[in-house]
Amino acid sequence: MAAFAEPHFEAWHAGPSNVTVIDKVLPEILHMVHPHWNQFPPMNPLWHSILGFAIFVLGVVSMLGNGCVIYIFSCTKSLRTPSNLLVVNLAFSDFLMMFTMGPPMVINCYHETWSFSAFACELYGMFGSLFGCASIWSMTMIAFDRYNVIVKGLSAKPMTNNGALLRILAIWVFALFWTLAPFFGWNRYVPEGNMTACGTDYLTKDWFSRSYILVYSIFVYWTPLLTIIYSYTFILKAVAAHEKNMREQAKKMNVASLRSSEAQQTSAEIKLAKVALVTISLWFMAWTPYLVINFTGVFETAPISPLATIWGSLFAKANAVYNPIVYGISHPKYRAALHKTFPSLSCQDDQSSNDGQSVGSGVTTATEEKA
16 A cells, blocks of 8 residues: 555655654654654655545545434334344444544644644544444444344344344443553554554554454454354345245246245345445455554564555545445435435435335335345
């Protein structure tokens, strides 16, 4: 990622040759900055402007999009289902991520360094980790719930409101455990890269500190990844088997296809699987670069430049934008409710809104809650 920039564009030699990226850092937080960053010259101010503008746009889009998801899912009776509580929790986490991290980043980009206190830096790093972890495990719970309904079918135990609320509580308690640990000595939150953001310390050579990054990645990256892959692999297998049975049945009846409610359900399930896979893929595209940066620092496999950390941080924050867009495009009942509530934000007309409602009404209740 660091190779994205030309060397003459990344550095900005407006002063003496010994000026570094940390020279603008406030004296009260200099003790938090790892010596690794002292080798890099200041970045071209244009990069700060680009980053600040990008974060501003992402923040506005994310807060508007996730705010719409929270409002519509909470206020539309047909969408107030136990499964959709997990969707609302995901939108809530994504909203808070950009609400707490977007404005400080824009201000810091303007000043071209971290312009708040040391404690604010720690809070910033904690919020990013907290809401990121909550989003990750909300996506994981959504995937497993869909596996439970689509793969197990009628034999599955339906999730209740209390069951959904317990899952949401567990997500936040789990996220708080991992994100509060650095305050008690297991790793720490420090300024990083171009000094406009703070995150976990992946450069300290102490293996007790490094162990936090490794264990955290197991429970907040690899375990969700394997769970989601497992869930959607069996979802796709179940959908494929269902389609095969439908084709064989139609062939026995000497008809081209079975135009029934079951066929409509199959269509909804295929769409559901595609949407979920796209959502998860976008999420992993967002978080993998930052994981690579952390592992690169822990194992010292390559030099990490300030510009590289910018792109990793930007990709991670962009995750908060993807989910409301995906749901707005693919969720028929949500799209219909959005069109009814905020017509200016909807990309459909009244006819397509009605079509979306008719498609949603043709599926079973279990699938309808998640389509």
